[in-house]
Amino acid sequence: xxxxxxxxxxxxxxxxxxxxxxxxxxxxxxxxxxxxxxxxxxxxxxxxxxxxxxxxxxxxxxxxxxxxxxxxxxxxxxxxxxxxxxxxxxxxxxxxxxxxxxxxxxxxxxxxxxxxxxxxxxxxxxxxxxxxxxxxxxxxxxxxxxxxxxxxxxxxxxxxxxxxxxxxxxxxxxxxxxxxxxxxxxxxxxxxxxxxxxxxxxxxxxxxxxxxxxxxxxxxxxxxxxxxxxxxxxxxxxxxxxxxxxxxxxxxxxxxxxxxxxxxxxxxxxxxxxxxxxxxxxxx
Numbered sequence: 595x596x597x598x599x600x601x602x603x604x605x606x607x608x609x610x611x612x613x614x615x616x617x618x619x620x621x622x623x624x625x626x627x628x629x630x631x632x633x634x635x636x637x638x639x640x641x642x643x644x645x646x647x648x649x650x651x652x653x654x655x656x657x658x659x660x661x662x663x664x665x666x667x668x669x670x671x672x673x674x675x676x677x678x679x680x681x682x683x684x685x686x687x688x689x690x691x692x693x694x695x696x697x698x699x700x701x702x703x704x705x706x707x708x709x710x711x712x713x714x715x716x717x718x719x720x721x722x723x724x725x726x727x728x729x730x731x732x733x734x735x736x737x738x739x740x741x742x743x744x745x746x747x748x749x750x751x752x753x754x755x756x757x758x759x760x761x762x763x764x765x766x767x768x769x770x771x772x773x774x775x776x777x778x779x780x781x782x783x784x785x786x787x788x789x790x791x792x793x794x795x796x797x798x799x800x801x802x803x804x805x806x807x808x809x810x811x812x813x814x815x816x817x818x819x820x821x822x823x824x825x826x827x828x829x830x831x832x833x834x835x836x837x838x839x840x841x842x843x844x845x846x847x848x849x850x851x852x853x854x855x856x857x858x859x860x861x862x863x864x865x866x867x868x869x870x871x872x873x874x875x876x877x878x
Contacts, residue, residue, distance in 0.1 A: 652860060653769045659864065662708050665731045667816060670864035672857045674850045675711035675727055687795045693788065695797060698728060699804060700786055701753040702746065704817050706732030715826025715851055720789045720798060725822035725852045727861070731814050739810035746806065747779060754781040761808070766862035776862050778807045787823055803827055803854055807862055818861060822852045829853045 656670040663680075679685060685692040694700075697710050711727040734742075743761055750757040761777040768774060785802035788795050801824040809816040828851045 652856075653864065656860060656864065659866065660709075662729055662731050662816075665708075665814060666868035667731050667814060668864075668866045668868065669729065669816075669818070669861060671711055671727055671729075671861055672852075674852055674857070675713045677712050679710045679712065680708070687788070687790065693795075695786060696724070696726075696788055699726075699819055699821055702749055702804075702806070702819075704728055704730040704806075704819060705742065706730040706815070706817065713850065713852060715822070717789075717800075717823060717825045719825075720791075720800070723787055723789055723800075723823050723826060725826060726820070727857075728817075728819035728821070730817040730819075733813060734810070734815040739808065739815050742815060743777070743808060746808075750779065750781055750804075750806075754783045756783065757781045764859070764862075766859050766865075768863045774809065774863060774865055776807050776809050778805055778858070780805045782824070785821070785823075800825070805854060805858055807858055809862070809865060811867060814867070816865060818858065820852070820854055820858050822854060827852055827854050829856070 653670070655674075656672055659668040659670050661668050679692050679697060681692075681697060683692045684690050685696065688696060692710075696712070698704060698707055707728065707730045709729040711729075713725050714722045715725055717723040747757070747759070747761065751759075758779055758781075761779045763775065763777045765773040766776050781804050783801070784799045785804065786797045786799050787802065789798045790796075791798075803820075803822055803824055805820040807818045807820075809818075
């Protein structure tokens with residue numbers, strides 16, 4: 595299934611001017627629909643609108659909301675991930691069924707696994723290497739999240755001796771400027787990644803980063819995993835000056851860099867739960 599050399603200072607400046615122009619246009623359009631407002635109220639509303647525009651601008655690097663199968667949950671993932679896979683998906687390198695090592699973190703299968711997203715970056719030694727985002731969700735009762743967090747941390751500690759002893763709480767801002775309370779755990783160490791060598795796919799151990807984010811809702815636990823070789827992780831370069839303002843959503847993204855300082859918290863901020871239809875029985 596398919597979801598939809600650093601430029602010079604001049605290119606960076608042009609990108610900044612585009613962002614500023616976009617904000618000004620949004621504010622202008624907002625002002626056009628406020629006839630009759632007093633000056634103080636108008637300024638307050640305009641300032642609020644500017645804050646919301648600035649807050650939501652970063653989320654333009656994400657696809658639109660994707661429904662997690664068999665759940666009321668929606669979330670947005672970065673456009674850097676060109677393809678997504680479920681358990682029985684074919685894969686161009688693996689054949690009719692995707693490799694289990696590719697589908698899930700090979701050292702930590704996620705309970706309630708739903709979907710794997712894959713992108714590619716350019717490693718100086720191995721050429722194209724994959725990086726991943728994993729989505730999982732499972733029904734839960736009170737106390738289940740704490741128990742699962744303890745189990746997952748212990749499993750990571752078995753594989754990575756430097757794994758943290760506790761999860762870090764973190765607030766993820768939403769596009770509306772609110773906050774969702776998540777917690778995350780991060781490990782760094784040698785991990786297997788599938789690479790192409792002499793027209794064959796082989797498992798190659800290389801330094802990598804793995805982050806696991808957990809959200810505990812009323813009836814569901816949501817897990818979002820992020821994994822990438824350290825050689826390709828980092829901020830993406832700014833757009834070139836002549837790049838279109840609106841990219842073609844049907845075009846596959848080029849090799850890019852997964853920014854694990856920005857991507858996870860942006861995606862975490864887009865988590866939503868569909869409201870139950872009138873008359874639906876509440877979950878047990």
